[in-house]
Amino acid sequence: MRFARSVGQAIGANLAIISLAHALSPCTQISDSYDFVIIGGGQAGLTVGGRLAEDTNHTVLVLEAGENGDAYRERIDTPAYSYFDSLWTTPLNWKYYTVPQPNANDREIYWPRGKTLGGSSAINGLYMTRPGELEINAWKDLLGDMEGADNWSWDSFYAAMKKSENFTGSSDAIAEEADIHWNTSNHGLEGPIQASYPGYTFPQVGYWSQSLESIGIAISENMYDGENWGAEVSTSCINPSNWTRSYSRTGYLDPLPDNGNYDVLANAYVTRIVFDNSSSADNLTATSVEYTTDNGTTISSVNVTKEVILSAGSVGSPAVLLYSGVGPKDVLSDAGIDLVSELPGVGQHLQDHFSATVTWDTDSETAGTIYYDDGADKDNELFLSYIDSAVAYVNSTALYGGNVSSMESSILASIDQYAPNTTYDSGVIAGYKAICNITAKNIFNGPTGIIELLLMNSDSNGDIGITAALQHPYSHGRIYINSSNPLDYPVIDPNYLYNPADDEVLLQGIKMARSVGGASPLSNNLTSETAPGSSIQSDDDLISWIRGAASTEFHPSSSCAMLPKDLGGVVDANLLVYGLANVRVVDASVPPIALSTHLMASTYGVAEQAANIIRGFYNGVPLATSTASGSESDDGDSSDGSSTATNSSHKSTSTGSDSAPSNNAPKDKTGLLSSICMFLVLGFGLSM
Numbered sequence: 001m002r003f004a005r006s007v008g009q010a011i012g013a014n015l016a017i018i019s020l021a022h023a024l025s026p027c028t029q030i031s032d033s034y035d036f037v038i039i040g041g042g043q044a045g046l047t048v049g050g051r052l053a054e055d056t057n058h059t060v061l062v063l064e065a066g067e068n069g070d071a072y073r074e075r076i077d078t079p080a081y082s083y084f085d086s087l088w089t090t091p092l093n094w095k096y097y098t099v100p101q102p103n104a105n106d107r108e109i110y111w112p113r114g115k116t117l118g119g120s121s122a123i124n125g126l127y128m129t130r131p132g133e134l135e136i137n138a139w140k141d142l143l144g145d146m147e148g149a150d151n152w153s154w155d156s157f158y159a160a161m162k163k164s165e166n167f168t169g170s171s172d173a174i175a176e177e178a179d180i181h182w183n184t185s186n187h188g189l190e191g192p193i194q195a196s197y198p199g200y201t202f203p204q205v206g207y208w209s210q211s212l213e214s215i216g217i218a219i220s221e222n223m224y225d226g227e228n229w230g231a232e233v234s235t236s237c238i239n240p241s242n243w244t245r246s247y248s249r250t251g252y253l254d255p256l257p258d259n260g261n262y263d264v265l266a267n268a269y270v271t272r273i274v275f276d277n278s279s280s281a282d283n284l285t286a287t288s289v290e291y292t293t294d295n296g297t298t299i300s301s302v303n304v305t306k307e308v309i310l311s312a313g314s315v316g317s318p319a320v321l322l323y324s325g326v327g328p329k330d331v332l333s334d335a336g337i338d339l340v341s342e343l344p345g346v347g348q349h350l351q352d353h354f355s356a357t358v359t360w361d362t363d364s365e366t367a368g369t370i371y372y373d374d375g376a377d378k379d380n381e382l383f384l385s386y387i388d389s390a391v392a393y394v395n396s397t398a399l400y401g402g403n404v405s406s407m408e409s410s411i412l413a414s415i416d417q418y419a420p421n422t423t424y425d426s427g428v429i430a431g432y433k434a435i436c437n438i439t440a441k442n443i444f445n446g447p448t449g450i451i452e453l454l455l456m457n458s459d460s461n462g463d464i465g466i467t468a469a470l471q472h473p474y475s476h477g478r479i480y481i482n483s484s485n486p487l488d489y490p491v492i493d494p495n496y497l498y499n500p501a502d503d504e505v506l507l508q509g510i511k512m513a514r515s516v517g518g519a520s521p522l523s524n525n526l527t528s529e530t531a532p533g534s535s536i537q538s539d540d541d542l543i544s545w546i547r548g549a550a551s552t553e554f555h556p557s558s559s560c561a562m563l564p565k566d567l568g569g570v571v572d573a574n575l576l577v578y579g580l581a582n583v584r585v586v587d588a589s590v591p592p593i594a595l596s597t598h599l600m601a602s603t604y605g606v607a608e609q610a611a612n613i614i615r616g617f618y619n620g621v622p623l624a625t626s627t628a629s630g631s632e633s634d635d636g637d638s639s640d641g642s643s644t645a646t647n648s649s650h651k652s653t654s655t656g657s658d659s660a661p662s663n664n665a666p667k668d669k670t671g672l673l674s675s676i677c678m679f680l681v682l683g684f685g686l687s688m
């Protein structure tokens with residue numbers, strides 16, 4: 001049975017046929033059945049999809065809720081537009097809000113997330129930083145002696161991250177002005193994602209590292225090989241051959257040859273995974289995936305012969321599991337969903353980077369003044385490749401000096417008290433304690449950065465800002481649902497600042513941001529502090545300001561955590577969901593620890609490693625014959641002669657009807673909140 005009505009674009013081996021303005025050709029239908037059905041064509045989904053489809057023994061389908069993005073391609077492609085013509089205002093953004101946050105003045109915090117091919121990698125701020133060796137090894141240590149745990153050691157994960165990358169240094173002139181340092185041997189040089197630096201910069205970017213160095217935070221040359229502390233101008237996912245954004249669609253989808261075994265369907269909103277109820281109750285087999293292309297008016301279904309791979313992101317993946325009846329039994333019964341498989345950890349362990357920005361007036365030219373005051377370079381291609389990328393990862397020694405161990409002790413003492421009270425399961429609580437314990441002992445008490453500082457040079461009012469972002473929250477939240485309608489948004493509760501250890505660390509981060517702004521040479525370009533302003537000085541006043549001003553760095557993770565089941569885990573070391581025979585999660589929801597980095601590089605690492613594991617698992621396993629019911633071919637240009645798969649459908653991006661899901665998230669209601677949102681949309685806090 002086939003309900004999907006869709007318009008498809010066939011992309012052949014020849015890149016030249018990708019004409020963005022005329023990307024659609026009519027009436028490609030997907031097949032009835034695929035070996036792998038991937039839910040979510042975002043950053044991780046297209047990465048794992050592209051890698052699985054390289055094996056022509058497999059048929060692969062990606063179902064993406066959002067539209068294909070072609071109508072917005074110039075805005076996606078142009079790095080600086082992630083500030084100046086943000087996709088936040090378009091249907092390519094889910095526009096979520098958290099529930100009111102009691103420790104942040106009851107504010108509902110805006111959570112943009114990408115909703116298009118490429119997902120959040122299509123709408124984000126292009127920073128390409130990496131996590132550290134100690135963090136990845138702490139993740140592996142949490143797995144104990146679980147089979148496959150070694151795939152998540154630093155050495156293995158580092159190789160997976162590098163595999164996705166193709167690094168190119170900057171020009172000498174940019175390197176000199178921006179004080180950029182790199183060590184090529186720490187980078188991948190053959191991967192599909194282009195990592196480089198903008199073709200335009202500002203003197204204050206160069207002052208960044210000097211100011212940090214003057215207060216003891218050295219420039220780091222080895223941030224990419226696991227030593228993730230110190231100051232740097234980070235790489236960005238920029239293709240330096242034409243100054244465009246490099247993201248999962250351009251890296252892992254557009255250039256693929258058409259081998260006839262890979263379909264990508266946009267506007268396909270997955271509502272449920274369906275299980276064979278004759279399969280073992282503690283090892284359920286997923287047999288099909290249901291989705292809608294018309295906002296729920298009709299439900300379509302596609303059969304699965306090998307596996308379902310959930311790559312719907314830190315919000316979407318737990319939501320799809322919950323709507324499929326897999327999750328905590330209290331959440332499911334409150335929402336009116338039949339329990340299919342009890343798994344208390346689904347949606348729990350949610351961690352996010354909470355952040356706030358100190359701002360100053362300046363007489364210097366900034367990217368913001370060039371763009372908003374119609375500077376001469378406003379439409380210059382090089383200027384439009386400029387993106388903020390000066391960062392520093394500041395560790396506990398830099399923040400606490402001789403008081404690191406007393407701070408560590410008070411964090412350890414806080415753990416029992418601030419375990420989440422939103423679970424009936426002692427395993428989830430044990431998992432919270434294990435994550436916080438290892439974070440305090442192996443990460444806080446060591447060289448890893450615990451606060452990120454970011455230089456913000458693109459604000460609409462021409463200010464310069466320094467953001468401080470908490471990297472390892474000891475407050476964990478959750479994603480859950482309160483409806484039985486899968487088109488209703490899940491409930492997002494990051495539980496910001498529940499544990500006072502987070503207030504304390506973020507407070508020190510804000511003070512450090514102020515110190516950097518006060519350090520020469522950057523200080524020579526900053527006039528008065530505009531936020532929080534010189535009247536806010538005491539710790540209490542600063543914490544009150546943080547409660548009213550802080551927001552997300554857009555890095556939610558860990559909501560389908562890889563952990564032992566008795567620590568509230570959702571997936572095992574092979575990414576398989578506990579209790580399900582053939583469902584894996586592959587995205588930013590998997591790492592059990594918030595990592596001290598922007599999440600793209602680690603998410604590519606998760607997806608590359610997933611592809612290694614899955615392809616390793618199926619190597620030599622013959623293709624199931626039931627997949628031979630392919631759709632008609634309509635492009636006929638598979639010129640590479642490698643179209644050997646039994647399924648004749650083609651790698652294609654397709655659009656169904658252009659429908660929006662319901663949005664039951666509360667909208668901003670007051671002028672104040674709207675102006676905060678406008679401030680965020682137009683200025684600081686955007687696009688990390």
Ligand SMILES: Cc1cc2nc3c(=O)[nH]c(=O)nc-3n(C[C@H](O)[C@H](O)[C@H](O)COP(=O)(O)OP(=O)(O)OC[C@H]3O[C@@H](n4cnc5c(N)ncnc54)[C@H](O)[C@@H]3O)c2cc1C
Nearest residue numbers: 040042043044065119120124127270313316588598600688
């Ligand atoms: C505004 C913003 C700025 C950011 N800045 C940076 C940055 O500069 N550097 C960095 O490294 N990281 C950044 N991040 C974080 C990073 O982009 C994400 O952590 C990462 O891309 C997440 O990848 P993912 O595959 O887990 O999810 P996503 O890329 O979000 O993909 C999930 C996909 O699943 C789809 N989906 C969800 N539900 C369903 C469903 N029911 N059916 C079908 N499809 C579904 C979504 O539409 C989406 O396309 C930023 C994030 C945001 C939102």
Ligand SMILES: *[C@@H]1O[C@H](CO)[C@@H](O)[C@H](O)[C@H]1NC(C)=O
Nearest residue numbers: 001032033287288303626629
């Ligand atoms: C999908 O699977 C179901 C259950 O196994 C089966 O009844 C149905 O015929 C399958 N549909 C197709 C199109 O293969």
Ligand SMILES: *[C@@H]1O[C@H](CO)[C@@H](O)[C@H](O)[C@H]1NC(C)=O
Nearest residue numbers: 148149150151612613616617
């Ligand atoms: C990594 O995963 C693959 C595939 O499951 C497996 O063959 C391999 O043994 C694992 N490696 C380690 C070191 O666990």
Ligand SMILES: *[C@@H]1O[C@H](CO)[C@@H](O)[C@H](O)[C@H]1NC(C)=O
Nearest residue numbers: 166167168169189190191192
């Ligand atoms: C990597 O980047 C270089 C430019 O530095 C380019 O010539 C090469 O084609 C790129 N390789 C890949 C695989 O994208």
Ligand SMILES: *[C@@H]1O[C@H](CO)[C@@H](O)[C@H](O)[C@H]1NC(C)=O
Nearest residue numbers: 182183184185186221222225
């Ligand atoms: C560059 O990285 C390599 C590999 O990590 C390391 O051996 C080398 O010392 C680094 N070079 C510098 C100058 O730090």
Ligand SMILES: *[C@@H]1O[C@H](CO)[C@@H](O)[C@H](O)[C@H]1NC(C)=O
Nearest residue numbers: 015077239241242243244250
């Ligand atoms: C930029 O260059 C890459 C090849 O390096 C190409 O695939 C892509 O289509 C180009 N983007 C645009 C918008 O021209």
Ligand SMILES: *[C@@H]1O[C@H](CO)[C@@H](O)[C@H](O)[C@H]1NC(C)=O
Nearest residue numbers: 363364365521522524525526
């Ligand atoms: C910015 O600071 C630099 C370095 O101290 C100085 O040379 C320059 O004049 C300053 N620019 C402005 C506009 O103040």
Ligand SMILES: *[C@@H]1O[C@H](CO)[C@@H](O)[C@H](O)[C@H]1NC(C)=O
Nearest residue numbers: 102103419420421422423498
């Ligand atoms: C959990 O604790 C918070 C803060 O103490 C409280 O407001 C909330 O009501 C508690 N929730 C439950 C379910 O007990």
Ligand SMILES: *[C@@H]1O[C@H](CO)[C@@H](O)[C@H](O)[C@H]1NC(C)=O
Nearest residue numbers: 141433434437438439441442
């Ligand atoms: C806490 O972490 C340390 C260091 O990783 C470990 O040795 C210890 O067993 C952990 N304790 C608990 C209770 O998890």
Ligand SMILES: *[C@@H]1O[C@H](CO)[C@@H](O)[C@H](O)[C@H]1NC(C)=O
Nearest residue numbers: 216217218230395397446447
């Ligand atoms: C902490 O950070 C500082 C500054 O970046 C660095 O010099 C130091 O080596 C780091 N490690 C420790 C344990 O302090």
Ligand SMILES: *[C@@H]1O[C@H](CO)[C@@H](O)[C@H](O)[C@H]1NC(C)=O
Nearest residue numbers: 280282283284285580581582
């Ligand atoms: C679950 O079933 C699959 C095949 O359907 C099998 O490979 C796997 O070993 C089973 N897992 C458990 C834990 O029984």
Ligand SMILES: *[C@@H]1O[C@H](CO)[C@@H](O)[C@H](O)[C@H]1NC(C)=O
Nearest residue numbers: 054055056057620621622623
């Ligand atoms: C396809 O499967 C066969 C065995 O069934 C195996 O020999 C071959 O290597 C596989 N192809 C790929 C591309 O992995």
Ligand SMILES: *[C@@H]1O[C@H](CO)[C@@H](O)[C@H](O)[C@H]1NC(C)=O
Nearest residue numbers: 295296485487659660661662
């Ligand atoms: C989609 O359906 C939901 C109910 O499930 C409804 O609230 C929403 O308005 C619909 N959206 C559109 C664009 O029709």
